[in-house]
Amino acid sequence: xxxxxxxxxxxxxxxxxxxxxxxxxxxxxxxxxxxxxxxxxxxxxxxxxxxxxxxxxxxxxxxxxxxxxxxxxxxxxxxxxxxxxxxxxxxxxxxxxxxxxxxxxxxxxxxxxxxxxxxxxxxxxxxxxxxxxxxxxxxxxxxxxxxxxxxxxxxxxxxxxxxxxxxxxxxxxxxxxxxxxxxxxxxxxxxxxxxxxxxxxxxxxxxxxxxxxxxxxxx
Numbered sequence: 001x002x003x004x005x006x007x008x009x010x011x012x013x014x015x016x017x018x019x020x021x022x023x024x025x026x027x028x029x030x031x032x033x034x035x036x037x038x039x040x041x042x043x044x045x046x047x048x049x050x051x052x053x054x055x056x057x058x059x060x061x062x063x064x065x066x067x068x069x070x071x072x073x074x075x076x077x078x079x080x081x082x083x084x085x086x087x088x089x090x091x092x093x094x095x096x097x098x099x100x101x102x103x104x105x106x107x108x109x110x111x112x113x114x115x116x117x118x119x120x121x122x123x124x125x126x127x128x129x130x131x132x133x134x135x136x137x138x139x140x141x142x143x144x145x146x147x148x149x150x151x152x153x154x155x156x157x158x159x160x161x162x163x164x165x166x167x168x169x170x171x172x173x174x175x176x177x178x179x180x181x182x183x184x185x186x187x188x189x190x191x192x193x194x195x196x197x198x199x200x201x202x203x204x205x206x207x208x209x210x211x212x213x214x215x216x217x218x219x
Contacts, residue, residue, distance in 0.1 A: 011125050012137040014183045015118040018078070018176030020149055022085055022111050022124040025169045026054060027150025032162040039162060040097045050104050057108020065113035074121045081114035082177040086170045091102045093170075115142075121184065138186035 029036070029051055037047035065081075072080070085107050092103030122134040152166035 011183055012122045012134045014176070014179050015078075015122050015138045016141035016144075016172070018082060018180060019115060019138060020145045021117060021169060021172035021176050022082070022114060023142045023145030024149030024172070025085075025089060025166060026111070028153035028157070028165050028169065029054075030156045031150065031154030032165065035162040040100070041098050046097070050101060052113075053101050053104035054108040057105040057110075057146070058112040061109030062112025062116065065116075073186060074117060074124075075180060075186055077117045078114060078121065078180045078184060079177055080165050081110045081117065081178065082173050085110035085114065086173040086177070089166055091171075093166055110168065117177050123203055132193065161170055 033044060033047045033051075036050070037044045040047070088103040088106040090109065092100040092107070095103070118138050119135055122138045123131045125133045153168060156168055157163070157165035
């Protein structure tokens with residue numbers, strides 16, 4: 001597979017954008033909780049459980065999903081996680097509270113899976129001296145989501161109803177999915193068959209992407 005030797009690989013920014021799109025949903029709900037509670041006719045504390053559900057999906061479902069996807073082609077895994085994420089968000093928006101609650105867990109699992117796969121993919125797309133920077137570019141998408149994506153989505157929700165911000169997340173995620181199909185090359189699986197380090201590296205990347213990138217750089 002051809003690797004990018006420039007200071008920053010454009011494919012890394014593509015993955016960073018996709019993480020920004022998905023990560024915005026993580027921070028958007030907090031700003032729209034009162035509207036969600038009123039619209040779904042639940043208490044504010046019950047609406048807050050929706051945030052917990054997403055976090056549980058990330059923590060409990062992410063690592064198993066990352067392990068299961070180790071043998072998948074990377075582009076297929078990236079597109080699959082984005083498709084599941086977008087579909088679960090959309091289903092939650094047209095259902096009642098219980099449906100939304102389940103969809104938050106599912107989207108959390110897909111989000112965590114994408115995060116892990118994207119970090120490993122970005123590292124593999126560059127030369128050894130650029131691995132740490134590549135991982136940083138991907139993770140920066142989450143930082144931008146925290147600083148700008150969540151607040152912008154909350155503002156949009158105040159003008160369009162709380163679902164408006166989440167529909168924007170769905171649209172951005174689908175855009176990132178198409179970009180991954182076009183921009184990410186068809187490559188080998190996330191780990192080479194017969195090696196014993198694939199699982200450990202995948203989990204380490206999801207927990208601490210920058211530290212994992214440093215490990216790859218030293219090799």
